[in-house]
Amino acid sequence: MHPLIEVPALDRLLRRQTPVVLLDVRWHLAGPPGIESYRRGHLPGAVFVDLDRDVAGPPGPGGRHPLPGPVVFESAMRRAGVSQDSMVVVYDDADSTSAARVWWSLRYFGHERVRVLDGGYRAWTEAGHRVSTAEPEVKPGDFIANPGRLPVLDAEGAAELARAGVLLDARAAERYRGEQEPVDPVAGHIPGARNAPTSGNVGVDGRFLPPELLRERFAKLGATDALDVGAYCGSGVTAAHEILALNLAGIPAALYVGSWSNWVTDPSNPVATGDD
The missing domain is CATH 3.40.250.10 (Rhodanese-like domain)
Known part of the structure; x- marks a missing residue:
């Protein structure tokens, strides 16, 4: 699967009501927490994923963002609605810096059907597509973390x-x-x-x-x-x-x-x- 998806292609999938799990992973090294950006507006149906809590282990000798344990990552993705057969699209503000870490992590833990929205939230809004402030009700997924799938x-x-x-x-x-x-x-x-x-x-x-x-x-x-x-x-x-x-x-x-x-x-x- 190609790692990127463009705004028009994602819009077509959503209009056709194709099942897609949207993960909002806006994150700022220095600045307001990503959840604040999410609450001000996000792609309709998107679920917020916290990079520090859900996609990394506790900081320490392993680094500031070490790999999370398989159980931690699996639980986070299940809470976000990711199942074994889910099509997942990840996005951040614009340049895919934090979205790429989630893309890589899902691939590392064995999930192949994941793509990054090229241009992120900014590209979506600049194309005139609507956004939402509603937090969706999420049906928990059945994703199983199987680490070691990437070097x-x-x-x-x-x-x-x-x-x-x-x-x-x-x-x-x-x-x-x-x-x-x-x-x-x-x-x-x-x-x-x-x-x-x-x-x-x-x-x-x-x-x-x-x-x-x-x-x-x-x-x-x-x-x-x-x-x-x-x-x-x-x-x-x-x-x-x-x-x-x-x-x-x-x-x-x-x-x-x-x-x-x-x-x-x-x-x-x-x-x-x-x-x-």
């Missing part, structure tokens, strides 16, 4: 991939270079990693670039389907966006879920700064 990296695997393959750092360039670090206690990047900010995966409208442009972008960084590729960020959220962009480009890639927030918990892990 993941730990710190050791990320270090090896930076030496022997291609490890992409999805954070902004100034964080990669160690010039500023607004969240984690140590600034810099994993030695050998190559900087590929996720902002370069989308246009000004928040929609993903065409696959051929994404392939060109990643090829310039040495990432092709002929090599082992992985991605990390600060805590494994924007890196999932990188995994989705790589998927669109036809390049399989592994996610370092713990990312930089896990890497810096071990003082023996080396840290690089500047342009690698």
Whole structure:
């Protein structure tokens, strides 16, 4: 299944009353909680999913957004109405940063029928489609979490991939270079990693670039389907966006879920700064 769905295609599905589970996963690293945006207006029938509570485990040595346990994720998706055969469409404000983490998580836990609304809530409203403030009554789903369906990296695997393959750092360039670090206690990047900010995966409208442009972008960084590729960020959220962009480009890639927030918990892990 193609990982993206455009607004007109989703609108057609909903008008035909095709069963679709809509997940609103608006989330802001710095700003009001996503639930406030959801309550002001969301796609009709959409259920709010809390990225911190439902799509990540408690922060700690594993990072700020480690993988949730299978039971936790399974319960969250069931509460949202996800069943084994559900068509799921996930969206956020616009650029798919948090939606991509839910897309990746559902795929990792064995659910294939999931797509990201390209352009998110902004694209939906700009197209003139109606929104709702009503919270729907949800029939609990029967989703069963079956982890391990997508490749993941730990710190050791990320270090090896930076030496022997291609490890992409999805954070902004100034964080990669160690010039500023607004969240984690140590600034810099994993030695050998190559900087590929996720902002370069989308246009000004928040929609993903065409696959051929994404392939060109990643090829310039040495990432092709002929090599082992992985991605990390600060805590494994924007890196999932990188995994989705790589998927669109036809390049399989592994996610370092713990990312930089896990890497810096071990003082023996080396840290690089500047342009690698």
